[in-house]
Amino acid sequence: MSLILDLFLTFLKIGLFSIGGGYATLPLIQQQAVVVHPWLTLQEFTDIITLSQMTPGPLAVNTSTFVGMRLAGMAGAAAATGGCVLCGIVISLALQHFFRRNQNQRAVLQLLETLKSASVGLIAASAATIIMIALFGVSSWKQTLHFNPSAFLLFLLALINIQKWKLGPMPILILSALAGCFFYL
Template identity: 50%
Template sequence: MNTAFRLFWMFLKIGLLSIGGGYAIIPLIQEQVVKRSGSISPKMFTDIITISQMTPGPLAVNTATFVGIQIGGIVGAVAATLGCVLCGVIICLFLHRFFQKHKESSYVFEVLKGLKSASLGLIISAAVTIISIAFWGTQALEIKNVISLMNWTALAVFSIMLLVLRKWKLNPVLVMLISGMAGLVLYL
């Protein structure tokens, strides 16, 4: 199957199932491109998520674009991005009409509450994945290896930047720039 079509189809399915936005879609993308197809390594995927967060635009679209470029070049990036957003656009148009018609329904309100809970679970899953790869270098972590595999430098940078964010309310962009410079100094 053509790489561009494969990327389009993969991200079309991901886009169809991505309820909850950017962070909720990360585990779906990871499942497809890291675990199932093996097209991208876990480390590369973490790097893609990091870059996607720093670039302007929605996280899911940026991630799809960067994954597409890694697997299929510019054509792959376009195919993955179109696949990622197409279902969302169609579903949004449908939902707009639906909610205009049923905006007073208590059943619709309860369904939305359930979807919020599912989205929260997906976001927590994405956070755990990113943290485990950043601090331990792997997603499949065993309890007995937690201390021995810990990247203490990454934990220190994370802790300091979290403290700076919480205590002095520094601009997050500035915190990312400082973290990136710390990474250059500490890891090169």
């Protein structure tokens, strides 16, 4: 199978099963882009997540565009991004029609509540994975842990700044980047 088609189909699958969007998509993207198709290392995956938060647009779209561009240039970026958004567009249009007609049905309201709970679980799993990669350099408790005290200190400082001084994401990212340069360069 050609790389362009492989990128399209892989990110089509990610787009199809990315219920909840945002961080809820991270486990699926990691599984496909790091494990199934070793297109990225864990460190590169973590870096993409960081970069995706600093650029406009959804996380899955930014990630698919980056991976596609890196592997196959503009054609790869277009294929991966197109695959990522195609299912979402089609499903959104179909669901809009369905929910408009059935918006007060009890079963529909229960379905939405169930999907919210599933999204929270996926986001929690993603957060745990990101923390494990950042602090221990692994994505699973089954792997050998290598604790990184510098990363843990940066994590604590960011958490304190968010909680105590209510700093927003941009100052935290800038301060973390400066601290990262100090610790790692």
